[in-house]
Amino acid sequence: MKPRPRRKLLVVEDDRDVRETLVRVLTDxxxxxxxxxxxxxxxxxxxxxxxxxxxLMLLDLRMPRxxxxxxxxxxxRDASLAHAxxxxxxxxxxxxxAEPALxxxxxxxxxxxxxxxxxxxxxxxxxxxxx
Amino acid sequence: MAxxxxxxxPPLPGGDDPHSKAIRSAYGMYFAxxxxxxxxxxxxxxxxxxxxxSFELRRYLEPTAGDVRDRLEDLNRQIGLMCESVxxxxxxxxxEPPPRCPVREVMARVAGLCQGPVELLSPSAAKLSAAIDPxxxxxxxxxVMENAxxxxxxxxxxxxxxxxxxxxxxxxxxxxTDSGPGLEPQAELRAFDRFFTTxxxxxxxxxxxARTILVRWGGDxxxxxxxxxxxxxxxxxxxxxxxxxxxxxx
Numbered sequence: 001m002k003p004r005p006r007r008k009l010l011v012v013e014d015d016r017d018v019r020e021t022l023v024r025v026l027t028d029x030x031x032x033x034x035x036x037x038x039x040x041x042x043x044x045x046x047x048x049x050x051x052x053x054x055x056l057m058l059l060d061l062r063m064p065r066x067x068x069x070x071x072x073x074x075x076x077r078d079a080s081l082a083h084a085x086x087x088x089x090x091x092x093x094x095x096x097x098a099e100p101a102l103x104x105x106x107x108x109x110x111x112x113x114x115x116x117x118x119x120x121x122x123x124x125x126x127x128x129x130x131x
Numbered sequence: 132m133a134x135x136x137x138x139x140x141p142p143l144p145g146g147d148d149p150h151s152k153a154i155r156s157a158y159g160m161y162f163a164x165x166x167x168x169x170x171x172x173x174x175x176x177x178x179x180x181x182x183x184x185s186f187e188l189r190r191y192l193e194p195t196a197g198d199v200r201d202r203l204e205d206l207n208r209q210i211g212l213m214c215e216s217v218x219x220x221x222x223x224x225x226x227e228p229p230p231r232c233p234v235r236e237v238m239a240r241v242a243g244l245c246q247g248p249v250e251l252l253s254p255s256a257a258k259l260s261a262a263i264d265p266x267x268x269x270x271x272x273x274x275v276m277e278n279a280x281x282x283x284x285x286x287x288x289x290x291x292x293x294x295x296x297x298x299x300x301x302x303x304x305x306x307x308t309d310s311g312p313g314l315e316p317q318a319e320l321r322a323f324d325r326f327f328t329t330x331x332x333x334x335x336x337x338x339x340x341a342r343t344i345l346v347r348w349g350g351d352x353x354x355x356x357x358x359x360x361x362x363x364x365x366x367x368x369x370x371x372x373x374x375x376x377x378x379x380x381x
Binding site for chain 1: 168171172175176177178179180182183184186187190211213321324346351
């Protein structure tokens with residue numbers, strides 16, 4: 001059987017340790033993973049010519065320069081990105097939901113994010129990392 | 132945004148009424164809350180990173196690695212407990228169901244609290260009600276107004292205008308425009324970075340406090356330089372309150 005192409009993920013998180021660890025673990029599990037340090041860097045990644053869009057975006061809300069909310073607004077304004085309908089899993093530091101989730105988010109994970117929970121959620125949205 | 136450009140004096144100069152005092156006394160509390168939020172965010176990131184590293188280590192070990200793997204399972208269990216504890220103890224207070232906030236009245240009270248050239252417009256908007264706690268809207272607006280008034284202090288001809296209107300999408304927008312020197316490019320880009328400031332003696336939290344409050348109530352804050360003019364425009368957006376039915380007395 002022909003192996004299924006690896007699913008691409010984009011991790012948008014300003015904390016370098018969290019971002020790099022998530023990229024490493026998710027890559028090790030079998031996804032193709034890119035990291036972006038803020039919303040602006042994520043937009044540049046999403047608009048890179050010739051690159052397929054990620055199958056899922058993991059997005060922190062609180063970031064410098066361009067935060068998660070502004071990124072979502074930019075995506076909604078960009079016809080091509082909006083049409084792609086990239087599912088978003090939001091990381092929130094507000095575990096009681098006092099901060100409303102982004103429109104279009106498929107799930108909100110309260111920080112601290114547990115890897116077991118995150119992997120199960122990604123699999124439920126995309127299916128297994130490797131066929 | 133429709134508005135009648137009629138100059139009005141601040142109706143409550145000095146802010147000695149109980150509502151203005153409530154806004155002033157809540158102001159410091161929300162700054163402390165914003166600083167705590169920054170600490171909470173950092174702690175939660177560190178716990179996330181430690182948990183991810185532990186997860187990674189367990190994956191590298193063979194199932195037969197015995198004691199080492201068992202100890203890592205213990206470590207992971209402790210991290211799970213720490214996650215729950217941190218989430219429970221550092222969570223911000225839950226918001227109450229949205230009340231009806233008389234927006235222009237709050238604007239008038241905050242204008243009365245500001246020591247500067249403030250022009251309050253939109254007299255026809257007296258009946259606009261927003262779904263946000265009035266004291267919290269007052270704190271958010273005061274944070275924004277203090278920046279605007281301060282921007283005008285060294286420029287004698289500069290002033291701050293305050294007006295309100297509806298967007299037709301169930302939102303109310305308060306515009307705070309000043310004719311001061313405007314924001315430097317770096318400051319415009321980093322306006323909402325916690326602890327970022329270009330002014331000596333400032334904490335760099337005011338706009339963050341305002342935005343945190345507005346976002347919690349389903350609103351937002353935008354701050355930009357005015358295109359083609361000097362000065363800045365801050366737009367505080369809040370959801371309009373649902374219309375009252377007959378049963379509620381209207």
